[in-house]
Amino acid sequence: xxxxxxxxxxxxxxxxxxxxxxxxxxxxxxxxxxxxxxxxxxxxxxxxxxxxxxxxxxxxxxxxxxxxxxxxxxxxxxxxxxxxxxxxxxxxxxxxxxxxxxxxxxxxxxxxxxxxxxxxxxxxxxxxxxxxxxxxxxxxxxxxxxxxxxxxxxxxxxxxxxxxxxxxxxxxxxxxxxxxxxxxxxxxxxxxxxxxxxxxxxxxxxxxxxxxxxxxxxxxxxxxxxxxxxxxxxxxxxxxxxxxxxxxxxxxxxxxxxxxxxxxxxxxxxxxxxxxxxxxxxxxxxxxxxxxxxxxxxxxxxxxxxxxxxxxxxxxxxxxxxxxxxxxxxxxxxxxxxxxxxxxxxxxxxxxxxxxxxxxxxxxxxxxxxxxxxxxx
Amino acid sequence: xxxxxxxxxxxxxxxxxxxxxxxxxxxxxxxxxxxxxxxxxxxxxxxxxxxxxxxxxxxxxxxxxxxxxxxxxxxxxxxxxxxxxxxxxxxxxxxxxxxxxxxxxxxxxxxxxxxxxxxxxxxxxxxxxxxxxxxxxxxxxxxxxxxxxxxxxxxxxxxxxxxxxxxxxxxxxxxxxxxxxxxxxxxxxxxxxxxxxxxxxxxxxxxxxxxxxxxxxxxxxxxxxxxxxxxxxxxxxxxxxxxxxxxxxxxxxxxxxxxxxxxxxxxxxxxxxxxxxxxxxxxxxxxxxxxxxxxxxxxxxxxxxxxxxxxxxxxxxxxxxxxxxxxxxxxxxxxxxxxxxxxxxxxxxxxxxxxxxxxxxxxxxxxxxxxxxxxxxxxxxxxxxxxxxxxxxxxxxxxxxxxxxxxxxxxxxxxxxxxxxxxxxxxxxxxxxxxxxxxxxxxxxxxxxxxxxxxxxxxxxxxxxxxxxxxxxxxxxxxxxxxxxxxxxxxxxxxxxxxxxxxxxxxxxxxxxxxxxxxxxxxxxxxxxxxxxxxxxxxxxxxxxxxxxxxxxxxxxxxxxxxxxxxxxxxxxxxxxxxxxxxxxxxxxxxxxxxxxxxxxxxxxxxxxxxxxx
Numbered sequence: 001x002x003x004x005x006x007x008x009x010x011x012x013x014x015x016x017x018x019x020x021x022x023x024x025x026x027x028x029x030x031x032x033x034x035x036x037x038x039x040x041x042x043x044x045x046x047x048x049x050x051x052x053x054x055x056x057x058x059x060x061x062x063x064x065x066x067x068x069x070x071x072x073x074x075x076x077x078x079x080x081x082x083x084x085x086x087x088x089x090x091x092x093x094x095x096x097x098x099x100x101x102x103x104x105x106x107x108x109x110x111x112x113x114x115x116x117x118x119x120x121x122x123x124x125x126x127x128x129x130x131x132x133x134x135x136x137x138x139x140x141x142x143x144x145x146x147x148x149x150x151x152x153x154x155x156x157x158x159x160x161x162x163x164x165x166x167x168x169x170x171x172x173x174x175x176x177x178x179x180x181x182x183x184x185x186x187x188x189x190x191x192x193x194x195x196x197x198x199x200x201x202x203x204x205x206x207x208x209x210x211x212x213x214x215x216x217x218x219x220x221x222x223x224x225x226x227x228x229x230x231x232x233x234x235x236x237x238x239x240x241x242x243x244x245x246x247x248x249x250x251x252x253x254x255x256x257x258x259x260x261x262x263x264x265x266x267x268x269x270x271x272x273x274x275x276x277x278x279x280x281x282x283x284x285x286x287x288x289x290x291x292x293x294x295x296x297x298x299x300x301x302x303x304x305x306x307x308x309x310x311x312x313x314x315x316x317x318x319x320x321x322x323x324x325x326x327x328x329x330x331x332x333x334x335x336x337x338x339x340x341x342x343x344x345x346x347x348x349x350x351x352x353x354x355x356x357x358x359x360x361x362x363x364x365x366x367x368x369x370x371x372x373x374x375x376x377x
Numbered sequence: 378x379x380x381x382x383x384x385x386x387x388x389x390x391x392x393x394x395x396x397x398x399x400x401x402x403x404x405x406x407x408x409x410x411x412x413x414x415x416x417x418x419x420x421x422x423x424x425x426x427x428x429x430x431x432x433x434x435x436x437x438x439x440x441x442x443x444x445x446x447x448x449x450x451x452x453x454x455x456x457x458x459x460x461x462x463x464x465x466x467x468x469x470x471x472x473x474x475x476x477x478x479x480x481x482x483x484x485x486x487x488x489x490x491x492x493x494x495x496x497x498x499x500x501x502x503x504x505x506x507x508x509x510x511x512x513x514x515x516x517x518x519x520x521x522x523x524x525x526x527x528x529x530x531x532x533x534x535x536x537x538x539x540x541x542x543x544x545x546x547x548x549x550x551x552x553x554x555x556x557x558x559x560x561x562x563x564x565x566x567x568x569x570x571x572x573x574x575x576x577x578x579x580x581x582x583x584x585x586x587x588x589x590x591x592x593x594x595x596x597x598x599x600x601x602x603x604x605x606x607x608x609x610x611x612x613x614x615x616x617x618x619x620x621x622x623x624x625x626x627x628x629x630x631x632x633x634x635x636x637x638x639x640x641x642x643x644x645x646x647x648x649x650x651x652x653x654x655x656x657x658x659x660x661x662x663x664x665x666x667x668x669x670x671x672x673x674x675x676x677x678x679x680x681x682x683x684x685x686x687x688x689x690x691x692x693x694x695x696x697x698x699x700x701x702x703x704x705x706x707x708x709x710x711x712x713x714x715x716x717x718x719x720x721x722x723x724x725x726x727x728x729x730x731x732x733x734x735x736x737x738x739x740x741x742x743x744x745x746x747x748x749x750x751x752x753x754x755x756x757x758x759x760x761x762x763x764x765x766x767x768x769x770x771x772x773x774x775x776x777x778x779x780x781x782x783x784x785x786x787x788x789x790x791x792x793x794x795x796x797x798x799x800x801x802x803x804x805x806x807x808x809x810x811x812x813x814x815x816x817x818x819x820x821x822x823x824x825x826x827x828x829x830x831x832x833x834x835x836x837x838x839x840x841x842x843x844x845x846x847x848x849x850x851x852x853x854x855x856x857x858x859x860x861x862x863x864x865x866x867x868x869x870x871x872x873x874x875x876x877x878x879x880x881x882x883x884x885x886x887x888x889x890x891x892x893x894x895x896x897x898x899x900x901x902x903x904x905x906x907x908x909x910x911x912x913x914x915x916x917x918x919x920x921x922x923x924x925x926x927x928x929x930x931x932x933x934x935x936x937x938x939x940x941x942x943x944x945x946x947x948x949x950x951x952x953x954x955x956x957x958x959x960x961x962x963x964x965x966x967x968x969x970x971x972x973x974x975x976x977x978x979x980x981x982x983x984x985x986x987x988x989x990x991x
Contacts, residue, residue, distance in 0.1 A: 142386075142389075142390045142393065143393060184397060184401070185394060185397050185398070186393075187390075187393040187394075187397065241419060241427065242427050242430050242431050243431070244416070244419045244420060244427070245419040245420060245423045245424055245426065245427025245428070245430075245431075246424070246427040246428045246430065246431035247420055247424075248420055248421070248424040248428060249420060249421055249424070278416070278419075278420065282420060283416055283417065283420040283421060286413075286416050286420070287413065287416075290409055290412065290413065294405075294406070294409060297402075297405060298402065301398050301401070301402055304394075304398060305394065305395055305398055310390060313394055317394070317397075317398065317401075321401065324405050328405075328408050328409075328412070331412050332412065335412065335415050335416060335419060336415075337411070337412075337415055
């Protein structure tokens, strides 16, 4: 611990370093995130027909997201801990409100119209669920006892099931994994973990029977055998594979994508943007992108390990874990090894809601990292 | 908010967290390695394949339509088949200027404007690399003409397709039905992958009811194509699965006999095989040529069919609703016996009319001078109205309605076709709900002779006759005898046959009376008994289309044809061991006895012979 402190103090000698330090910004994380934003902008330029309005809108969202990150980075992590319950309760209340009065988009109720803007409570819950569970577990024994595991699981299931009802498979998956990862970091026994995974797989047929809608079943079936319906439901996956494969080792160059430019690939700027990226930049580009992601994840996990209290540690670990699930599920579905669920490629896909949430998460990470000189005791 | 600080083992906690993080990170790297290996597979190993797909105008998927199942009659005669024909088709992707191409094609092959319009309408629902038919059934001259010009029309080509054909045409138009072009409304509800390769769908009759069975499943071929869209390599292929063949219960010899026997009358003939309930004959006349619909009927032809006063498109067997007239009397008589309201030897006096107590209104008998003293047997044999006025009044509408309901009146028969009408069986409750009126006794009287509100479909009438013949064993008519999937017959589930509990003596009384209708010298259908040595049980009926006023008389010669009564006849034979039940309705045939009965007799004689098969 002492060695670490000295290293931190050493950093403060550089000028920019000390300025950013005062801003509570973590430089390695910031560098990684900025690289992704630049790529995101480039991809949008390439897929969005160079439409200026689209670029401006995205830039505005990026601005809001970065500002939110900086603001949250200034908040002492003990404040997050203090407001865990109210924030979680608010999130759950909003989810219930969405089911009752929410707007319907694409056959699912996800939006809450607040007059000025529309808001997706399921985004907020992605952060407040791990906060709640981290707060709860931090107040008890580590590793957690049976009854604490049960209570934490209930905290996890409430928002997850509410989102499943919307229905939004992708987000419910993210919320579930964010909560579950807290339990994992808290030291849930391996035996318990394995039996839970086995139990859940045994429940899958029930889920299929009672919760999944026709279009969701179609997606899973299509994933298992896209060639069964190449012009209908399998079209997406096949075209995506063609785009990626035709990119080859070195890619067709920026804006050199024929698959998406010719409209062969649907949703090329949102959920399927990785296919465009792979087509333009090839395997080399993909490896580069994955490296950036791994760098951010590694830095995040480092911050979690360095955190000084249980709550911060659990929350940081969970936020990083969720970020990884984002990356893995999105790329996995685009390259055809996972079924299609609506999860964007983090920080690259066009669209604002997930970007704001992700930056909020990184803001919390930075706050945890940059406030830790003040020891709790 | 202040909480109790739990005393923790910080060292243990740190250790757990660190080990968990390291394990998780290793797991993440493993998953990323999975992603990378897949990327290598796609981008390095599969690069050449996908690169070709992307550059050579990409991969093309050609649908392979399945062959539609054949429909046969019970003896294996083909009722619906597929014939090869040439069609002119366009692939929008490869046509540079659609407007201009269509104009030149129109000039070169003199295509009617409506075909062009239909094509343009259909075009929107296909993908731009699909081959879309413009003209179907090209003749040899047209094929030759286009072959010469072919090089001037890129993206246009002649394809051989299978076209549905109905060899019996008018004879089976309503029964077998027809397929037609998929319309926009249907497109919205169909599964895209199932119908991608198909341009037609079952619209009516068996073609509609058994669409799922007959259709089969589309296959497809994944084709690698060059920049001009010509296939150069087949990458994969899943063959289509042909639709199942269906054998119907219909006997085309009998069907033709019935159709011809109706001669110039519009109407319907239904015959049921009483051993099974299978439909032997299902004729609805006037009819039409279903082959017109297969390639898309022209406005002119459709207009002609639709506006004809004979209503050839109307399926009278399933949807025609007629008053049953006197054919209802055996059922009313049986109701009387079963409820002990009357018995065989009870007689009444028929003066030729009937009056309700304290009312002036005369309910006439068809025989102006009356039948005199008459019992149930004679009342059925001679079709005495007054006897049944009296019996109906004694029975009351509630009993009558309930009893007729058991015989299937007022309900769909459950035949394996779509769009069946349920007819109408009036009751006190029905009148209160639908007419908002109370039931009058006078209505009970006319219901008892099959007039008034009651309406039956020919199929219902045949079913009720069959049920009577089988002594209360309910007959459920059906058409599909066997379904054959690739040489493998599939069992068709038939609903359990219910039974109406009836006293054997009572039903035998009614059957005897119906035998007298045909075989007694005073029977209303005695003319058809000639030349057979088994017995036919039958009942004539005449259904009023036009109501005669109290002080007027019905004079056939003075009344216009379309105001004349409908002629009805129900029958089954042989009376002691029933094999076939028939119902005949000849619209405006005036007399059940002289017009409808001989038609039924021809069908029965054709089926049973003149006696050696008894």
